[in-house]
Amino acid sequence: MNNSFVRKIDWLTVILYFLLVFIGWVNIYSSSITDNTGASVFDFSQFYGKQLTFIGLSTIFIVLILAIDAKFYQRFSGIIYLISIASLAGIFIFGKTIAGQTAWYDFGFFSIQPGEFAKTATALALAEYLSDSQTNIKYRKYQLKAFLIIGAPIFFILLQPDPGSAMVFLAFIFVMYREGLPSTYLWAGLGLIILFVSTLIFGALWVCVAVFLFITLYYLWRKRKKKMVSVLPLITLLIITAIVSSSVRFTFDNVFKQHHRDRINLWLKLEHDPNRLSEIRRSIGYNTYQSESAISSGGFSGKGFLQGTRTKGGFVPEQHTDYIFSTVGEEWGFVGSTIVILLFIFLLLRLLFLSERQKSKFSRVYGYSVAAILFFHFTINIGMVIGLLPTVGIPLPFFSYGGSGLWAFTLLLFVFIKLDANQINEWEDLHEFHH
Known part of the structure; x- marks a missing residue:
């Protein structure tokens, strides 16, 4: 890398990345250290020591990416x-099963989770497809191909089974919407989610009655305003509502696994049997309950670094991975939690700004993909940790312990930083040429 290129790198994004990684490591250290007197930060038998190794390798990884x-990333996006x-298919032959999920390749001294890296590969492939001059995402045949690109990794990840990681790939729908996908897909998706949740809470009959009343009132309002109104779409909407609502309970009881049902029951407060509710809280809901307790005990300014009693007591299982934000809440309180959230928001806004200024459609689509994936992870993980969303088991980017997660997010982000710096370099070279 020459000095000219280094100056083109968006250092604000790089600084935000390293800030998040550093704060994440500090909290991994706090959540995994057993004796805070005289413990070495370079104890590689501990999670914080291993994470230091992962961070060091990530730095080397960054240099290689840049x-x-x-042009390599676009030219070979299909092969990647x-x-x-x-690699996702091969995991079922050569992979390792941990906690009921076949999601890792075990190399002895470390494991790799290919599903994490599949996000970058899918972002590159989708960016290449959407940037093709012959692709018009407004037409269904092109939409189908785009959905197939997204759907292939979802299929294999669901087989592992890891529905949480598979759900993250839905973030690409927002990227496609930015590039011209009809908003009907977004409204349909939102409608299905609302129907699903409403039916579980109120029942299919009351949901259908509510939709019927809404359609009737809408029809009468349009007639009163003497505006044209087509009856067929309204009837179609009511029929679809009836079919979907009627199938929700069957799907929930027969397709979802018991631990998925327990998580949703706990989230929506659908379980009223005190004995069953107590059992769920001791098992599926235990992590969330302890996480909420740890965060609420932190108060406004927190208990202080290494002073979190619930963190030190190991009350929150897997606190160094998916529940790392609970350490922030307990030891740094509302103030620290707000700072972390703001850092993530600044990073996301910066990525959106950089994406919009790209002159290459490939780079723009890829940039939006990066922002969408990070947004999904950030929102779902923190929502899960504070109890606003059901537990799905996905890491907090740059924070959660693990080599695969950190390396995959680093790859995802720094490929875009490279694309952004390169387009500035090319624009300035062209400008100098014309003068």
């Missing part, structure tokens, strides 16, 4: 995607 020609899909 050293590769930016196919290799990623092959």
Whole structure:
């Protein structure tokens, strides 16, 4: 990398990245250290020591990503995607099963989770497809191909089974919407989620009655205003509502697994049997309950670094991974939690700004993909930890312990930083040429 290119790198994004990684490591240290007197930060038998190794390797990884020609990522995006899909398929032959999920390749001294890297591969493949001059996402045949690109990794990740990680790939729908996908898909998706939740809470009959009343009132309002109104779409909406609502309970009871049902029951407060509710809280809901307790005990300014009693007592299981934000809440309180959230928001806003200024459609689509994936992870993880969303088990970017997660998010982000710096470099070279 020459000095000219280094100056083109968006250092604000790089600084935000390293700030989040550093704060994440500090909280991993706090959540995993057993004796805070005289413990070495370089104890590689502990989670915080291993995470230091992962961070060090990530730094080397960053240099390699930035050293590769930016055109490589677009030119070989299809091959990268196919290799990623092959790695997801091969895991069922050569992979390792941990906690009921076949999601890792075990190399002895470390494990790799290909599903994490599949997000970058899918982002590259989708960016290449949407940036093709012949692709018009407004037409269904092009929409189908785009959905297939997104759907292939979802299929294999669901087989692991890891529905939480698979759900993150739905973030690409927002990227497609930015590039011209009809808003009907977003409204349909939102409508299905509302129907599903409403039916579980109120029942299919009352949901259908509510929709019927809404349609009737809408029809009468349009007639009163003497505006044209087509009856067929309204009837179609009512029929679809009836079909979907009628199938929700069957799907929930027969397709969802028991632990998925327990998580949703706890989230929506659908379980009223005190004995069953107590059992769920001791099992599926235990992590969330302890996490909420740890965060609420932190108060406004927190208990202080290494002073979290629930963190020190190991009350929150897997606190160094998916529930790392609970350490922030207990030891740094509302103030620290707000700072972390603001750092993530600044990073997301910066990525959106950089994406909009891209002159290459490939770079723009990829940039929006990065922002969408990080937004999904950030929102779902923190929502899960504070009890606003059901537990789905996905890491907090740059924070949660683990090599695969940190390396995958680093790859995802710094490929875009490379693309952004390269387009500035090319624009300035062209400008100098014309003068």
